[in-house]
Amino acid sequence: MAELAGNGTGRAPRTPRPERGLRVRPSASWFTAGFGAGLGLTLAYTLFGTVLRISGLLTLMLLALFVAISLEPLVAWLARHRLGRAWAVVVVIVVLLGLLAGFLALVIPPVSQEVSALAAALPKWLRQLHDHHSFLGRLEDRYHVIAKARHQLSAGGGSALLGGLLGAGHAVVSAVTGTALVVVLAVYFMAGMEQLKRYAYRFVPLSRRPVVVGLTEEILWRVGAYMLGNVVTSAIAGFATFLWCVGLDVPYPAALGVFVALMDMVPVVGSTIGGIVVSAVALAVSFPVALSTAGFYTGFRLAEDYLIMPKAMSYAVSVRPVVTVIAVVVGGALLGVVGAFIAVPVAAGIGIVLDESVFPRIDAL
Numbered sequence: 001m002a003e004l005a006g007n008g009t010g011r012a013p014r015t016p017r018p019e020r021g022l023r024v025r026p027s028a029s030w031f032t033a034g035f036g037a038g039l040g041l042t043l044a045y046t047l048f049g050t051v052l053r054i055s056g057l058l059t060l061m062l063l064a065l066f067v068a069i070s071l072e073p074l075v076a077w078l079a080r081h082r083l084g085r086a087w088a089v090v091v092v093i094v095v096l097l098g099l100l101a102g103f104l105a106l107v108i109p110p111v112s113q114e115v116s117a118l119a120a121a122l123p124k125w126l127r128q129l130h131d132h133h134s135f136l137g138r139l140e141d142r143y144h145v146i147a148k149a150r151h152q153l154s155a156g157g158g159s160a161l162l163g164g165l166l167g168a169g170h171a172v173v174s175a176v177t178g179t180a181l182v183v184v185l186a187v188y189f190m191a192g193m194e195q196l197k198r199y200a201y202r203f204v205p206l207s208r209r210p211v212v213v214g215l216t217e218e219i220l221w222r223v224g225a226y227m228l229g230n231v232v233t234s235a236i237a238g239f240a241t242f243l244w245c246v247g248l249d250v251p252y253p254a255a256l257g258v259f260v261a262l263m264d265m266v267p268v269v270g271s272t273i274g275g276i277v278v279s280a281v282a283l284a285v286s287f288p289v290a291l292s293t294a295g296f297y298t299g300f301r302l303a304e305d306y307l308i309m310p311k312a313m314s315y316a317v318s319v320r321p322v323v324t325v326i327a328v329v330v331g332g333a334l335l336g337v338v339g340a341f342i343a344v345p346v347a348a349g350i351g352i353v354l355d356e357s358v359f360p361r362i363d364a365l
Helices: 002-007 030-053 055-083 085-130 135-143 145-191 193-201 209-247 253-264 270-282 287-312 321-335 337-364
Strands: none
Touching: 030 055, 055 085, 055 145, 055 193, 055 209, 055 337, 085 145, 085 253, 145 193, 193 209, 209 253, 209 270, 209 287, 209 337, 253 270, 270 287, 321 337
């Protein structure tokens, strides 16, 4: 009665009906999820294949960037001495092009002389092959070299020889093109190094940016100092090779000196390969000269590792010998000669990051 009176209408209030539960449809179906996953895998596979196809170009770009970073201390020093960055880059480029021209001027004449001597000697060797009283004629009578060569050429060896010549020509063209590309990219990287660094720093949160900037500048300075020190030791190796070859009348002393200087820039194995090549060339003089040359490079390698290198690298990087060997092996396996060339500075940079950022946080735990 009270409820009827309170309502004022004389009727009992209607009990609200419970609302029927709404069925929520899923936002994505199995077809949409599968399609998205397949599209993602396809894009990942395409990107991976593209990276593999342009891996050679990426390696050249990495080498050009490394060259620019290596020359950055020299460019910065010239820029601070009233030259300005643009003129400092121009001076460094002119010096590099002069060194490249000097290297070509030293290497091309000996190679062309040897090729001319080989072309002039071929008719003489052919006449001796048909002379049964000469050494080459007796070899021909015993092993029938000409008949076997004709058989190989008629059996498809000519196409293989032509393919080898075309492959060698392609390798030469690729080397020239790659060198030109590295030089051009290094020039652009050197000119825009400050802009590249400022752009890269913008990807770091503002609160952590000062720490990252300081650590990056330290790594770049250490890498540049290491490369300049490596250039000094390589120049010493090349000059010592030149003096040794001149003193013992080993042919092409200047070209061999430049070759050893370039090879010495590759850690661990570079100077050894250079010494083997010079010792092989010294065989043209005599076997004792070649043996003494091998001994000279063994002694020079010890002096370089324990006297020259520590003095030149005293203000640069400090990498343990085991880390150096592992870095060179891994870098060579990944990127070939370029990887071996940049392995030690990269390992040094990783060591700086660990010492300055990672290990202090671990010790603070």
